[in-house]
Amino acid sequence: MQENRISDAVIHRLPKYYRYLSELEALGIERVSSSRMSHDMNLNASQIRRDLNCFGGFGQQGYGYQVGRLKQEIMRILGIGSSYRAVIVGAGNIGQALLKYRHFADEGYEIVAVFDADPNLIGREVAGRPIRSMDELPEFVKNNGVDIGIIAVPKPFAQKTADMLVSLGVKGIWNFAPVDVQVRRGVSVENVHLSDSLYILSYHMRDQRENN
Amino acid sequence: MQENRISDAVIHRLPKYYRYLSELEALGIERVSSSRMSHDMNLNASQIRRDLNCFGGFGQQGYGYQVGRLKQEIMRILGIGSSYRAVIVGAGNIGQALLKYRHFADEGYEIVAVFDADPNLIGREVAGRPIRSMDELPEFVKNNGVDIGIIAVPKPFAQKTADMLVSLGVKGIWNFAPVDVQVRRGVSVENVHLSDSLYILSYHMRDQRENN
Numbered sequence A, B: 001m002q003e004n005r006i007s008d009a010v011i012h013r014l015p016k017y018y019r020y021l022s023e024l025e026a027l028g029i030e031r032v033s034s035s036r037m038s039h040d041m042n043l044n045a046s047q048i049r050r051d052l053n054c055f056g057g058f059g060q061q062g063y064g065y066q067v068g069r070l071k072q073e074i075m076r077i078l079g080i081g082s083s084y085r086a087v088i089v090g091a092g093n094i095g096q097a098l099l100k101y102r103h104f105a106d107e108g109y110e111i112v113a114v115f116d117a118d119p120n121l122i123g124r125e126v127a128g129r130p131i132r133s134m135d136e137l138p139e140f141v142k143n144n145g146v147d148i149g150i151i152a153v154p155k156p157f158a159q160k161t162a163d164m165l166v167s168l169g170v171k172g173i174w175n176f177a178p179v180d181v182q183v184r185r186g187v188s189v190e191n192v193h194l195s196d197s198l199y200i201l202s203y204h205m206r207d208q209r210e211n212n
Helices: A008-026 A034-041 A045-053 A067-078 A093-100 A134-143 A155-167 A194-211 B008-026 B034-041 B045-053 B067-078 B093-100 B134-143 B155-167 B194-211
Strands: A084-089 A109-116 A129-133 A148-151 A172-175 A188-191 B084-089 B109-116 B129-133 B148-151 B172-175 B188-191
Touching: A008 A034, A008 A045, A008 A067, A008 B194, A034 A045, A067 B194, A084 A093, A084 A134, A084 A155, A093 A109, A093 B093, A109 A134, A129 A134, A134 A155, A148 A155, A148 B194, A155 A172, A172 B194, A188 B194, A194 B008, A194 B067, A194 B148, A194 B172, A194 B188, B008 B034, B008 B045, B008 B067, B034 B045, B084 B093, B084 B134, B084 B155, B093 B109, B109 B134, B129 B134, B134 B155, B148 B155, B155 B172
Parallel strands: A084 A109, A084 A148, A109 A129, A148 A172, A172 A188, B084 B109, B084 B148, B109 B129, B148 B172, B172 B188
Antiparallel strands: none
């Protein structure tokens, strides 16, 4: 397939294109030139053309890109709008915040259940869903076609939780514990490290202070 | 200064090096070779050597890198362990989750106060800190040497909040609203888009499904 040659760097820029194109669409804008994208997105125009050429290139000289078509194609590549079923393991702060964030469901990522090991949390309702006991996890995952396991447990339990979810058949792990979890071939994982962007921020702050 | 020539791509890998070196240090490991780092971090060994050479290069042929010294240098570059004072604007799910996450304070990023506009939230305590009214924000920021403003308000209020924080003198904005906020020259901003890594995850899941 054509998009198999898309590099990782391009893939990592696609969400940014997607967000930008969504904004344009919301404003009723149907066409956009790479030079305007370059200005608005603070990316090099020739890089934008190269990026978008990777998966077909819908740009036309003097006409620009069709916003809706380009957005649809990026959504298709990223899998946005496909139907994914996810469970959250860990109903602490991050787990509850993710559960309450309705935007994911709008884009096809439905969080169907949340689990925790803490008896004080089990049975409580968050965002209309009961916090379930970890004991229920195996049967729930098997019976409910769960694709994605979201890990929001403390660091020492993260790998064990990933192993369990993978053994139950989930195909993707979205991990918020502050440690990289490993998965076997054939399963995908994204390790989210919230602190990383804070470090990058403080790097830029120091850089600004010392060089301006 | 030497590290001014560090590229953005290298800067974005530094947090990963930092986390890895912290793990090694916790295990009591004092030296590490680029080939071991390559294996553990799933990065190309020559890229690792190039990255680390950017800021002085503490590696020695046949000896490897000194874990502690390299970690300290990366911390210095990123500004980790310097003392930063932050406020959170928005005491919703994300704001509260960030407030409760103690790890930031351990690394020198202290969250000194949290603000919200919702009368139902103002006065409540979260993680030992009262949620303050937005009316108190200007005086608080001016009197408390606040460096970083963390934005955790709904999307329509994000830019306004950033403008206010910048006008009050904060030097860095860490934005969790799902929109890129803009700041004037001299101020730094990191826009966090949680969904982006979910999109990347679903890209990889689709790619695995279709190509294996």
